[in-house]
Structure formats: structure tokens, C-alpha cells
Amino acid sequence: AGVALLGSGAIRIKKTSGRISALEAILDEPNTAETFGIGHTRWATHGEPNTVNAHPHLDYTGKIAVVHNGIIENYGTLKTWLQNEGAEFASETDTEVIANLIGYFYAKEDEGNRVSSIEHRASSIGQNKFEQAVQRALGELHGTYGLAIVCSDFPDMLIGAKKGSPLILGVGDNEYILASDAAAIVEHTTQAIYLADDEMVTVGPEGFHTKTIDNVTVTKDLRQIEFSLEQIELGDFAHHMLKEIFEQPKALSTCMGGRIDQKGHRIRLGGIDSHLRELTRTKRLILTACGTAFHAG
Secondary structure, rough: EEEEEEEEEEEEEEEOOOOOHHHHHHHOOOOOOOOOOEOOHHHHOOOOOOOOOOOOOOOOOEEEEEEEEEEOOOOOHHHHHHOOOOOOOOOOHHHHHHHHHHHHHHHHHHOOOOOOOOOOOEEEOOOOOHHHHHHHHOOOOOOEEEEEEOOOEEEEEEEEEEEEEEEEOOOOEOEEEEEEEEEHHHHHOOOEEEEOOEEEEEEOEEEEEEEEEEOOOOOOOOEOOOOOOHHHOOOOOOOHHHHHOOOOHHHHHHHHHEEEEEOOEOOOOOOOOHHHHHHOOOOOOOOOOOOOOOOOO
């Protein structure tokens, strides 16, 4: 878990492995100069579940920070290419590849758009270089993503992008909340826009605007969230058991997708890696469960 906070022209990151309580323990008192930020909690899909691999991830210039839901399938190819271009990596994650790719294109904007090897796909008309760098990077990604991206040179701007992973922008009273689903924002606002695949949203002091990653403007109407938090969690199902039954294929795919290392033919179980020593010494396991969880155990 971790957060990236913006203020005074710099990005301050606080992150750690483990539970939310571990992150809370290392957070400082609020800084009034830091007016917004991004944060994330997730299991590790690439690399060990440690502090280095935790989100948010900075690019190699220290100007771009990213949090990410999803899996980038071609991250290995992109990582090799970026390393050949001089980018440095601190983690084993696919998300750091996204940050470094944006950072690479962002740096190239200062060099007259001279970009080697990867095609320049986005138009620069009506954009700042932060938006343009994000669009150029998104055009190279194969896989799924729900992204929140910030840049220290634009301390009052947030960019979100979606492909195959949900992303919603809540519009409140002089505030905006970018989240993966309505359940995360409904207690703060009931007005929202929902991004479609290959769309991005840019949020700033004057409001927000949406476009495709090919720089085509998209008009989004505010939608009213009519449901309570409990109703959102249930969706169209009468009760949670029925919902769980129909969600099993997706849940199984999500569970396996982040824990099977196809390249190394290894299984990575992020939830128990930190307890391997104790588990290897265990002679007896006692499972406690309720309802259908008993069968999973």
C-alpha cells in the first residue's frame, strides 16, 4: 500500500508492504502544501510483495508517479527497450514500466519530439506535454490497465486512463475522486462519469475533460449513483451467495493471473510469502470458515 502526494513542485511517496495499518504508521502529519495525491492497495502481480514493488511507482526521472490496476502483457519487451534507452528500474513490476515509458516520452517532449524506435502516435494539438506523453505511452501498452498518473511539473493535474479495468471519476463539491468503482466514492459523492476502454480523463483546477488515447474529444455526462454502498456491492443479485457463484470464473482468472509466473514456471502466493518460514515448520493446520468459504479451505 502507498500514496504519492503533490505539493511544492515535488512528489512525496510513502509506501510499505503489508496491511493498511502499516502504511498509516509511517504517514506524517498532513502538509498543507500538498493539495492532492494518488494511492493504491493491491497484491503483487509481478515481483515479490515488498516495499520496493508496492505502488505508487516513480519513473527514472522522479517526475512521474503511477498507480495501476491490471496486467501489462508486453512489459518485458518494453522494459528491455527502455533499459537500452538509459532508463533505470528499482522494482520487478510491470507498473514501473508504465511510469518509465511515460517519463521517457515526457523527456523527449523537451527534445523536439525526437523519439527513437517507437512510433509517435498521438497528436500534440491542444495538449500539454504531460498529456501527450501519457497518450504516447498508452499506445504502446498491451494488456489491461486502470491508471492514475501525476507529474511534479503539473502539481494540480491528475490523469486517469482505462482499458479492461474499471475507472470512475467522482465529481463532488469542489473535489474530484478517481477510483476503480463506485463503492469507493459513493460515501463522498453521488455524481460520477464512467470511462470506457481506451479513454482518459484529465482533471485540474478548472474541471475535467475526457478524450480517447488517440486524442479524440469525448463528451461525458454526469451520472447519478442511485445505490447505497451495500446495493453497489450486490449489483443485480438478490444476495451475496448468488453473486459469488456467478463471479467465480472472473475471480479464478484474476486470482491465477497475478500469481502464475509463466516464464519461470513458478507459483507466487503473495499473501503467504512473508510467512514461508513458519509454514514450512507447521505440522498441523486448523481451518475456520463460514459458508462457501469452508469448501474453498
